[in-house]
Amino acid sequence: MTDKPIRIATRKSPLAMWQAEFVKDALEQAHPGLIVELVPMVTKGDIILDTPLAKVGGKGLFVKELEVAMLENRADIAVHSMKDVPVEFPEGLGLVTICEREDPRDAFVSNSFNTIDELPAGAVVGTSSLRRQCQLRAQRPDLVVKDLRGNVNTRLRKLDDGEYDAIILACAGLKRLKMDDRIRDAIAPEISLPAVGQGAVGIECRLDDARVRTLLGALNHQDTATRVLCERAMNNRLQGGCQVPIGSYSELQGDEIWLRALVGEPDGSKIVRGEISGPVADAETLGTQLAEQLLDEGAKDILDKLYGNA
Numbered sequence: 001m002t003d004k005p006i007r008i009a010t011r012k013s014p015l016a017m018w019q020a021e022f023v024k025d026a027l028e029q030a031h032p033g034l035i036v037e038l039v040p041m042v043t044k045g046d047i048i049l050d051t052p053l054a055k056v057g058g059k060g061l062f063v064k065e066l067e068v069a070m071l072e073n074r075a076d077i078a079v080h081s082m083k084d085v086p087v088e089f090p091e092g093l094g095l096v097t098i099c100e101r102e103d104p105r106d107a108f109v110s111n112s113f114n115t116i117d118e119l120p121a122g123a124v125v126g127t128s129s130l131r132r133q134c135q136l137r138a139q140r141p142d143l144v145v146k147d148l149r150g151n152v153n154t155r156l157r158k159l160d161d162g163e164y165d166a167i168i169l170a171c172a173g174l175k176r177l178k179m180d181d182r183i184r185d186a187i188a189p190e191i192s193l194p195a196v197g198q199g200a201v202g203i204e205c206r207l208d209d210a211r212v213r214t215l216l217g218a219l220n221h222q223d224t225a226t227r228v229l230c231e232r233a234m235n236n237r238l239q240g241g242c243q244v245p246i247g248s249y250s251e252l253q254g255d256e257i258w259l260r261a262l263v264g265e266p267d268g269s270k271i272v273r274g275e276i277s278g279p280v281a282d283a284e285t286l287g288t289q290l291a292e293q294l295l296d297e298g299a300k301d302i303l304d305k306l307y308g309n310a
């Protein structure tokens, strides 16, 4: 089982490298004698830095090159932020493991203010996420939302350079990079519902690679997997991508799963919210049901408009 090294295809950003190293360490710990190597590579999402992701278009900007590497047998697994993983996988590849979730909340980061509420009218907030923008503008239409791209370190530098009064990032990325001290406020899900899968790391591999799938089994965290699959089923039914403001967050409560979701207009002028709960065993069905509920209650109109079907 442990003779051949496992090669991890990874992006080169500090967060991606941290996540790949984390999986390497966990695999080597779980399987003494196993050797795991990193194969760093550049993706389209890393190259196109000057355009908001929502305008670049196409799903899976950060994962395609990694998938090609696995299909061409230049790598065996890819480690992803679940938030960036598209709904569908290329033939022969699939997500087989989801690791324990880090803090799923959005983070308010600023050098001058402690919370969104403290921001004065006209303050400039950096984010390129339509989901974050939508929820921010819904509560504070008086704020100015300005695009902010680049990896976590680049975004923090732009804040420090004074381009923004505050920025919104994921708590998970900051915590993993040991920059917890940058989090002025972990924003409650009621204020900013996180992205599908936010805070969770997933592992993709060739589905016919039985050896690797068995080795990866040790890293799966079932509670996280249930939650993320529930949130993804919701998103899947909506055909959500990064062009649409969609938030979705589930929590386990004993044998039940509680899922909340929203679809909104990018400017926050309209938000359709819903929630559902039921047995953990029905997690994915519940996700689909909540999506249908949202579509009936107005999400369909928002999505049709954003995708140009109206």
Ligand SMILES: NCc1[nH]cc(CCC(=O)O)c1CC(=O)O
Residues within 6 Å of the ligand: 081, 082, 083, 084, 152, 168, 169, 170, 172, 173, 197, 198, 199, 200, 201
């Ligand atoms: N879209 C980039 C991205 N993908 C995953 C994370 C954070 C870590 C995570 O959600 O697991 C980030 C950065 C951010 O949103 O601040």
